Structures are given as structure tokens and as C-alpha cells.
Amino acid sequence: MLEKREYYRLPWSMNDNPIAWIEVTDICNIHCEGCYRQYMTGHKPLEQLKDEVEFFIKWRNPDNFSIAGGEPLLHPQITDLVAYIAHKGVKPIILSNGLALEPKLLHDLKKAGLAGFTMHVDSHQNRPGWKNKTEKDHNALRQHIADMVAAEGGLFLIFNSTVYPETYSEIPDIIRWGQANIRIVQGLVFITYRTATTEDNIATDLKDQQVDLKKLSYTRASFHEHFITAPEVHQIIQDNFPEYEASGYLGGSIRHDSYKWLMGAMIGSPHRMYGSVGKRTMEFAQVGHHLQKGRYLAYLTSSRIGSKIFWLSGWDRMVRRARYQRWMDVLHNPSHLFDGVFVQSIGIIQAPDIQPDGRADMCDSCPDITIYDGKFVNSCRMDEYRLFGGFVSVLGKGKNKAEIEP
Ligand code: SF4
Numbered sequence: 001m002l003e004k005r006e007y008y009r010l011p012w013s014m015n016d017n018p019i020a021w022i023e024v025t026d027i028c029n030i031h032c033e034g035c036y037r038q039y040m041t042g043h044k045p046l047e048q049l050k051d052e053v054e055f056f057i058k059w060r061n062p063d064n065f066s067i068a069g070g071e072p073l074l075h076p077q078i079t080d081l082v083a084y085i086a087h088k089g090v091k092p093i094i095l096s097n098g099l100a101l102e103p104k105l106l107h108d109l110k111k112a113g114l115a116g117f118t119m120h121v122d123s124h125q126n127r128p129g130w131k132n133k134t135e136k137d138h139n140a141l142r143q144h145i146a147d148m149v150a151a152e153g154g155l156f157l158i159f160n161s162t163v164y165p166e167t168y169s170e171i172p173d174i175i176r177w178g179q180a181n182i183r184i185v186q187g188l189v190f191i192t193y194r195t196a197t198t199e200d201n202i203a204t205d206l207k208d209q210q211v212d213l214k215k216l217s218y219t220r221a222s223f224h225e226h227f228i229t230a231p232e233v234h235q236i237i238q239d240n241f242p243e244y245e246a247s248g249y250l251g252g253s254i255r256h257d258s259y260k261w262l263m264g265a266m267i268g269s270p271h272r273m274y275g276s277v278g279k280r281t282m283e284f285a286q287v288g289h290h291l292q293k294g295r296y297l298a299y300l301t302s303s304r305i306g307s308k309i310f311w312l313s314g315w316d317r318m319v320r321r322a323r324y325q326r327w328m329d330v331l332h333n334p335s336h337l338f339d340g341v342f343v344q345s346i347g348i349i350q351a352p353d354i355q356p357d358g359r360a361d362m363c364d365s366c367p368d369i370t371i372y373d374g375k376f377v378n379s380c381r382m383d384e385y386r387l388f389g390g391f392v393s394v395l396g397k398g399k400n401k402a403e404i405e406p
Contacts, residue, residue, distance in 0.1 A: 002231050002259060008248045008279035010263065011286055011296060012365045014376065018298035019367040020062035021379050022052050024081060025070035029099050033124040034162055034193045036380050037070060038217040046077045050084055052371050057088060063295040064091040064115065073100040079112045086113025093118060093299065097125065098145045106152045115301060116156030119145055124164055135170035139177040150184040156301050160189035163233060165226050171233065172240040178344060182270055186300055187345035192228040194218065194351035203392040211388045230259040230350035237346065243273040244346065245318060247282040252361040260363035262348040267309055267322040269339040272329060275322025281312050298367065305343045352380060358394040
């Protein structure tokens with residue numbers, strides 16, 4: 001059982017948050033299971049996107065823009081938007097499935113000022129040629145993308161995967177691959193799959209009219225699989241990599257005991273992991289970055305921190321432990337001295353879950369908030385606005401509308 005006092009509560013809030021989430025299109029070239037966006041409006045005009053950038057800069061104080069979709073690489077003016085954001089002094093990061101990525105586009109994006117990519121790759125994306133393959137098989141695809149991005153150089157790269165009940169046990173295969181590629185992969189993120197069911201739930205809109213939940217792309221008629229939680233993902237990682245430990249978190253908007261974001265960073269080399277940073281280093285990174293740059297920090301732009309990370313040993317016992325493991329490694333394998341020391345972030349995100357009373361437990365200080373109709377809206381629930389004019393209220397399981405109305 002995780003204890004919140006062992007982790008640093010990330011200091012992010014609605015108006016001072018390192019992440020600005022901007023969606024350039026709702027068109028995509030594949031269809032991932034559980035995706036919460038569906039095609040309704042197409043590409044946004046560049047002028048509208050520039051207005052959204054200004055809105056975020058005014059109200060959010062971001063350190064980076066997560067340029068999402070749909071598939072952002074399909075937007076015809078994606079390089080113009082990247083250049084516009086970079087010109088504002090904020091890091092543009094593209095969230096992509098990588099299918100449309102090719103060296104010329106990559107080069108143009110880099111020239112426009114792109115800081116890096118978060119690539120979504122997992123085995124439930126219905127990619128042409130990748131059906132019925134395991135997560136381990138998908139490491140070949142991750143490798144292909146990582147090599148292409150590394151060949152361009154100067155861009156950081158994070159891979160995220162949705163975790164389904166049936167792929168939960170494959171998480172260590174992804175981490176093993178990530179560790180071997182720690183020189184060119186700066187982070188891994190695991191996001192737990194969520195769905196809404198029409199079988200148990202009845203929902204109403206702001207006018208108390210019943211809505212058709214089937215219109216949401218992530219709704220299933222029935223779904224009996226177990227909902228994976230962030231602590232369970234943390235556990236399977238730790239069972240396989242005892243050096244791993246999270247250091248920061250965001251809790252839930254309703255439940256005091258939920259972990260919606262668990263952030264950690266492993267210290268290692270391509271040969272082995274030495275340990276993780278502790279909560280004091282996480283605090284140091286957040287507060288130090290805010291003091292220096294006036295903004296909190298969401299992404300490490302380089303994993304090659306080197307032995308400098310061990311300067312924090314006197315401050316953080318977890319880093320001290322990692323330094324000891326590093327010394328032992330070099331003592332037994334002197335050639336490892338030349339491997340370098342790297343830091344790779346490992347993030348876990350638990351999707352919103354409906355509580356027995358029908359309310360959704362969201363991420364406290366939602367980092368992936370986006371703009372809809374001039375307001376901030378949790379991006380994972382924006383389609384409720386697009387389809388029903390606002391968040392829907394889900395009635396408690398097993399209840400029907402007649403039962404709760406006076
Ligand atoms: S609440 Fe925010 S951070 Fe959490 S899953 Fe939804 S959009 Fe992402």
C-alpha cells in the first residue's frame with residue numbers, strides 16, 4: 001500500500017501548471033481502443049490555434065505545449081504551429097502515434113523548434129500490420145521510431161502506452177526495452193484504460209435530460225474487466241525492477257486515497273538500473289525550476305544528466321542508494337565506467353473512474369486540461385461538452401432515472 005507522505009505532491013494547479021494541452025485536429029489515421037476523441041470537426045484553423053496558445057500563456061503559465069489530437073502530424077500547418085509556440089519561448093511537444101512520421105517532416109519540425117515527442121505505441125491500436133502482436137513485439141516499432149528520432153538528434157522522446165487488463169503483465173517487457181535504450185528514450189508513461197458502460201450507467205446532461213452514452217467513443221455495451229489502478233501498475237514495475245520507486249503524485253479530485261498521477265525517475269545506464277530519485281529530488285526539480293524559470297517542470301529534455309545527479313546524494317537518500325549501486329557496478333565491471341549515467345522518467349496515469357455514487361474521480365489539478373468554448377475542460381471528457389453541451393452526470397450503479405427523481 002502506497003503512503004502519500006512518502007511522495008511529493010506535485011505543486012501544479014489550474015493556473016500554474018507546466019502542461020498546456022492543445023488539440024489541433026480530431027482526425028486520426030488509426031483507431032486506438034479506448035480513445036476518448038472522435039471525428040466531429042476536423043483540423044482547427046491556424047488562427048484559432050494561435051488564439052488557444054495565447055489563452056494558455058495568459059492563464060496557465062506552461063513550460064510546454066502538448067500538441068495533441070487526433071493525430072497532430074496530419075494537420076497541414078503543424079510546423080507553423082510548432083514555430084509559433086517555440087517563438088513564444090515555450091517548449092512544443094507533439095503527441096503522436098508515429099505512423100505519419102518520416103525523416104523530412106521530422107527535420108522540418110526540429111527546424112521549427114520542436115522540443116520532443118510523446119509517442120503512443122501499444123498493442124490495442126489497430127495498426128495495419130500490427131494486429132495480434134504482444135507489447136514485446138511492439139518494441140520493434142518503438143525501436144524504429146526511437147532510432148529515427150535519435151538520427152535527427154536534439155529531440156527528446158517519451159513513449160506512452162495504454163494499459164489494458166490483458167496487457168498489464170506485459171509492462172515489464174516495455175520497461176526492459178526502455179532501459180536498454182535509456183540513451184535515446186527519456187521516459188515511459190503507462191495510462192490505465194477506462195471505459196464507460198451503458199449496461200450499468202444512466203447519464204443526464206445539464207438540463208437533466210437523459211443522454212445516449214453510446215455516442216461516446218469509449219463506451220461499451222458491457223465491460224466486465226477489472227479497472228487497473230495506478231498503484232497496481234506501480235506494484236508490477238517494482239516487482240520486476242526493485243530499483244524503481246515513484247517520487248511525486250497527483251491525487252484524485254474526489255477520493256483522498258487515489259493516485260491519479262505517479263511520477264518517478266530511474267537512474268541507470270543501458271546495462272542496469274541503479275535506483276530512483278526520491279521525493280526530495282522531485283521537490284528540488286520543481287521548486288528549483290520555478291525559481292529559475294518561473295514555471296514548474298513536466299519533462300526532462302535530456303536523459304544524459306551524468307554523474308551530476310549524484311550531487312544530490314547528501315539531500316536524497318534514494319539517490320545515495322543509487323550512487324552506491326553505481327559504484328558497485330563499476331567496481332565489478334570497470335568498463336561500465338564509460339557507459340554514462342542517465343535518468344529516465346516513468347509516469348503512471350490512472351484514468352478517471354466512476355465512483356459508486358456516479359461521480360467521476362478526476363486528476364486533481366488536471367495537467368491535461370484543454371480549451372473548449374473559451375473555458376478549460378479536462379481533455380479526457382471534452383467529448384461530453386462536444387456531444388451533450390457539458391459534463392454528464394452518471395447516476396449511481398443500478399439506479400434508474402425514475403428512482404432518483406422526486
Ligand atoms: S483528468 Fe486530466 S490528466 Fe486526468 S486523465 Fe483526464 S485529462 Fe488526463
